[in-house]
Amino acid sequence: MTTIVFPGQGSQNVGMGRDFNDNFEIAKLAYEEIEDHSQINLRKIIFENEGKKLDLTQFTQICIFATSYVIFKTYLSETDLKLNNINIMMGHSLGEYTALACSNKISLKECSMILKIRGELMNNAVIDVDTGMAALIGKDSNYIQKIINDNNLDIEIANDNSPFQIVISGEKKELNKSKDLFLNMGIKKFVVLNVSAAFHSRFMNHAQEKLSEPINLLNFVENKISIISNYDANIYNDIVSIKKNLQLQMANRVRWTESIKKLEEIGEKDILEFGPGKVLGGLINRISKNFYIKSINTIEDL
Secondary structure, three states: OEEEEEOOOOOOOOOOOHHHHHHOHHHHHHHHHHHHHHOOOHHHHHHHOHHHOOOOHHHHHHHHHHHHHHHHHHHHHHOOOOHHHEEEEEEOOHHHHHHHHHOOOOOHHHHHHHHHHHHHHHHOOOOOOOEEEEEEEOOOHHHHHHHHHHOOOOEEEEEEEEOOEEEEEEEHHHHHHHHHHHHHOOOOEEEEOOOOOOOOOHHHHHHHHHHHHHHHOOOOOOOOOEEEOOOOOOEEOOHHHHHHHHHOOOOOOEOHHHHHHHHHHOOOOEEEEEOOOOHHHHHHHHHOOOOEEEEEOOHHHO
16 A cells, blocks of 8 residues: 655745646646636746745645645556555645545645635734744754753744754744754754744644634545544544644644654555655655655656
8 A cells, every 4th residue: 555645835846847737638737727726827836936926825835735736646647556555645734735635535626725725824824923933953853842841942843844853933033042052952953944934833823713614614525545634643534533633733733753653653665755846755764764755746757
């Protein structure tokens, strides 16, 4: 059996997916359909970075989703991979929505529309406070959390990406104040991220609440493919749990390390990554060497 993973924000690049759009009718039609549902000229943004919109959260998320979905659908049509050979799907933050659409648990139309709303909410979530995120390289989440606790830092772990890469969220003044402390405590690199706000933290609480109702209105479909939740890193197939976890995702930690360990625990071996970049494949290799990982992001990868 195969596990499918989809990337989140930060994996975008100008021109991503263009080779699929230009060479496969199924890819072109998928882009067109998502554009129709979202009422956004996505390919103008993705292929040309029109108005430098690709790095704006309100557009970034749906652009990455569209590209990941297009690549996955093309792969299904061009290879012998079948949905019934897929055991589990999962994604990093917005990638969890891609997993839900690609597993047919929600429709392409509903996923396109909810991600348009999500991107706008997250982009505008924090107006009165200057917040941000930073990646810490070299230590695991327990080590980082102990530093936060011992020094009463007003900072939260946003993404537990691997035992060597943790992303923190908070007010920019708190992040700046903490930099030297972390570097003096054994962190190899402290990298401020180019994001509009402190995602996956309490600063997203209001936006999370506002997204909860649209998520509630989504028409989920039961099928055999399970989802590993970002919220608690557990495996789910029942719609009630998947929906509830999705409603709690935006203001809470992305538990990627624990999610990959869960795959290892149940004996999964093969992972296919679909979408721009090969970020997740790299993170997974740092978490465990027990997987065969293939990343698909160009037509050469087919």
